[in-house]
Amino acid sequence: MTEHDRIPVTVVGLGSMGSALAEAFIGAGHPTTVWNRTPSKGAPLVAKGAVQPPALDAAIAASPLVIACLTTYESTIEALEPAAGALEGRALVTLNSGSPAGAREMAAWALAHGARHLDGAIKNVPSAVGAEDTLLYYGGDGGVFDEFAPTLRVMGGDTVYLGPDPDLAALYEMAVGGTLLPALVGFFQGAAALQARGLTAASMVRFSVKWFEMINSVLPVFAEEIDRGDYSAPGSSVNLFLAGAAHDEELGREADLDMEWHKPFHELLRRAVDAGYGDHSVSALTEVLKKNSPASARSIQAVR
Structure with missing residues (x-):
């Protein structure tokens, strides 16, 4: 990956998985912005080179690619809502748990705010983030996947696009997770x-x-x-x-x-x-x- 290919990335949600994702982007040389409701969770990542603005809208505006890694679709919408205007024109990738219905609602919300949406699922634990055999699969905007595929592969080498339906990742997640x-x-x-x-x-x-x-x-x-x-x-x-x-x-x-x-x-x-x-x-x-x-x-x- 060349210097030109190191696309800026913003990671919203710094639990164990979100922190692992941000660390992987930092390690791969991507300008990485992080944000969490509890700012102290970002301190270890800032020490490694991440930037942590105090406001969510500034964090979103910092990157063309925004990765939201929160617990559920509902919590993702709740967290992003105050800064929804900053999402216009940006690619929003959601990585959280939830049902196919929740994924469809998430996609509709993102599109209503002008974002290009791709929903995904990580089929491994935080310590496996970035490994060649770590599986992530996605459904939704194929243009987002094509444009950012090399960047998405930073999170796991086994990266799969399932199709344009926005709920496919959630469907497979529940089908496999059963x-x-x-x-x-x-x-x-x-x-x-x-x-x-x-x-x-x-x-x-x-x-x-x-x-x-x-x-x-x-x-x-x-x-x-x-x-x-x-x-x-x-x-x-x-x-x-x-x-x-x-x-x-x-x-x-x-x-x-x-x-x-x-x-x-x-x-x-x-x-x-x-x-x-x-x-x-x-x-x-x-x-x-x-x-x-x-x-x-x-x-x-x-x-x-």
Whole structure:
């Protein structure tokens, strides 16, 4: 990247992720302006070369590219509203949590104030910002992505443009993120079960990693089954997963664990069986999750 290519960037929101983003831009040689409601959060970045104006409108005016990294779309609008006039003609990239509906509202707000809007999601932790394999994906104004792509890649080398719909990043974020909490709770349950036997949670990490690698290997197979709508050649059937429900209950009794969180999953498996998917691939649960699908209707009717 040449001196000419080092586009000025403003980062609004200096939590752990926002601070990591700003630090990456500073490290890459971009003139970096920062702003946070609590100015003291910007002090370490100023010490590294960032500029921190006292007023938000001045911070926005300092750069053609504004990165807003706050908690939600609502908090982003609330923070930017007092300086909304300064956004006109600038590229606004939002990196926060929220629903697709929230992303659409964010885009409409930005456009109403004359900003060119691109919404994104960071699929990693703050310490991974700037790494070649750190994934960020974006939806919205393709012109913004094309113009600032080299600058956006400072935040992560695996940078993807999903398309012009402003809610695509939020949609993928929620679609992908749905696996996180169940997977973590499963790990926490395993840790509790081991501790009940006087063993450490650390002793299972290597085995859990292998298990996640196995899951990773079968995701393309499941995705193909779902996209074809053909679940008739299972590697693992719904019935096989349902048979394991009794084992979950046994483990709970033996290790004195609260297993209530399993019940919705077991109920989903039973509904899939009622819909005729017992001997089909477990990926057929996708059809039961669709409220208006024939399979979901059959399973609900069977429960009634």
